[in-house]
Amino acid sequence: MGALALIALLASNAPGGSPSTDDARATMLKAVAGAFEENRAKFTRGTLRFDYLVGFADGADSAHAGNLRDASVAQGSYAFLNEGSTRKYAYRREFREEDYAAKSSGNSDGQVTTLLDSFRAVTDGSRTMFDQITWFPNQGLTHLVDIRPGAERFFTYAQIPYDIGFPEEYRRDLAQTIRLALGEGGEQAIESMDTDVQHLGRKGLVRFRLKMPNGFMTCYVDPERDWSLLHERSEANGGTVTEHLYGDLRQVPGAGWLPFVQTTFLGGLVYRIVIREADCERPPSPGEFRLEFPKPRTMADAAAHVVYREPRSVWDLFDLPSPVARGVRRLPITDPPSGSDAPPLPPLPGEREPTPWFLSTPVLSVLALLAAALLGWVVYRRR
Numbered sequence: 001m002g003a004l005a006l007i008a009l010l011a012s013n014a015p016g017g018s019p020s021t022d023d024a025r026a027t028m029l030k031a032v033a034g035a036f037e038e039n040r041a042k043f044t045r046g047t048l049r050f051d052y053l054v055g056f057a058d059g060a061d062s063a064h065a066g067n068l069r070d071a072s073v074a075q076g077s078y079a080f081l082n083e084g085s086t087r088k089y090a091y092r093r094e095f096r097e098e099d100y101a102a103k104s105s106g107n108s109d110g111q112v113t114t115l116l117d118s119f120r121a122v123t124d125g126s127r128t129m130f131d132q133i134t135w136f137p138n139q140g141l142t143h144l145v146d147i148r149p150g151a152e153r154f155f156t157y158a159q160i161p162y163d164i165g166f167p168e169e170y171r172r173d174l175a176q177t178i179r180l181a182l183g184e185g186g187e188q189a190i191e192s193m194d195t196d197v198q199h200l201g202r203k204g205l206v207r208f209r210l211k212m213p214n215g216f217m218t219c220y221v222d223p224e225r226d227w228s229l230l231h232e233r234s235e236a237n238g239g240t241v242t243e244h245l246y247g248d249l250r251q252v253p254g255a256g257w258l259p260f261v262q263t264t265f266l267g268g269l270v271y272r273i274v275i276r277e278a279d280c281e282r283p284p285s286p287g288e289f290r291l292e293f294p295k296p297r298t299m300a301d302a303a304a305h306v307v308y309r310e311p312r313s314v315w316d317l318f319d320l321p322s323p324v325a326r327g328v329r330r331l332p333i334t335d336p337p338s339g340s341d342a343p344p345l346p347p348l349p350g351e352r353e354p355t356p357w358f359l360s361t362p363v364l365s366v367l368a369l370l371a372a373a374l375l376g377w378v379v380y381r382r383r
Contacts (some may be wrong), residue, residue: 019337025190026182029208033175040173042166042256047288048078052093054115060265064200064245068270072116073100074151076273078158079284087125088318089151090289091158094118100135112136115269122289122317123154125167127296127303129317130154132290135383136209143293147301147317159273161246161262162229164255167197173227177217181210186218191216200245225249242266254281260361290316305331 055071057063066376074095081088090143095116102113103258118133118141130153155170163171181189191209199205200218206227209218215236221227228249243266246259296311301320308320310327321328 002378022188022190025032025193025208028179028191028206029182032206032221032227033178036221036229037174037175037212038258039226040162040164041226043080043252043258043280044083044255044256045081045283046165046252047280047282047284048160048275049277050076050078050160050273050275052076052278053270053274055269055270055272057265057270058268060243060245061261063263063265063270063272066246066261066272066274068272070103071101071270074116076117077288078160078165079288081283082165083166083267087167088122088284088289089154089158090120090122090284091154092120093159094120094133097135099136099140100141100324104135120159120291121154122291123151124317125149125151127317129291129299130155130157143297145291145293145299145315146299147299147303149303151248159262159271161259161273161275164258174221174232176214177210177219181212181217193261200247202230205230221345225257228259240267250278252278252280264310286316286318289318290314307331338349 005364037051052074053068053071054074055068057068062068074093076093077091079088079090095118100114103116104112113136116135120131120133122129127147127149129145129147129149131143134142134144134356136142151170153169155166158166163173177302188319189211191211193208195206196203196209197205197220199207202222204224205220205222207218207220209216216235217235218231218233219229220231221229226248230246230249234244236242242264245263245265246261247259247263248260250260252258258275258278260278262273264271281354292314294314298311299308301308304320304323306323307329308327309329310321323330
């Protein structure tokens, strides 16, 4: 059934253009979730380049329009190949050193506070090479890099509209939010639903409000563009509000609908992604999945329980030395790969918790953003 036909059917016999029964509204939301997933399933490969902005705005509307104060801009890229048995993902977000110098402060203990957060990461879904880039006044930019098991660290930090390309277990999106609300007896979780709503310069939108386990969620979706999400407002119990707004939707050749702008607004603090290029027709080049460093370095690999002691300027997660090769030292499983000849494996500065289900969709970890909104700063520490 087409989008407009579905709306007409559900809105019939309903005053005010709203579906009238719990069953009808639940049916519609299930269709929205399915259409949203169907659109995203069209993204199986891609190379995206974007600007990542951190700044401040007076309100969500100003943030959505790009009217930011005191903004810093990082250059970013995201590459993914998720076809057949192949799983490759790479993400980069790097602020300039001069921005760190201008917008960071330190204390006598050597700690530096800043809102800027740079990193590079590559994963195959089972292990992750992660380069946390920090800045210190007397050292400049420094790289804390290692390989660890799993991919949660990658998909917690990586942020891209609609989580395109992400494996199912790491998605935090509209479809999962709807399915959570429509769990057992979930029809009662639909507080309201309205059709033919005008919002963000678009007409004919559908707006629905859901009661979630720990708050409320209001969403605006566009039926004419595969039910793309345009605005999500999360209200946590206790009054904290997080807004995610999506703009400049385009139908990407070889894929589906994608917002080229994603804005997250948290009480004045703004995180904004503006995609400059999106190629979803060709597989990413092998170079997208390599990390290049200013000077040769060794690499600790907690996933393989080894240290690669032969320094390299370029490290490729998909072309690592054999565990029995010359220059590779095997470590006991119980020992951390640390020491004078290898980089340590400290807890990551500012590591984020996974986004709660009821505050989902951002590419951004909501817990970390809430902390930033309340404290105003993210503290980097060597631990």
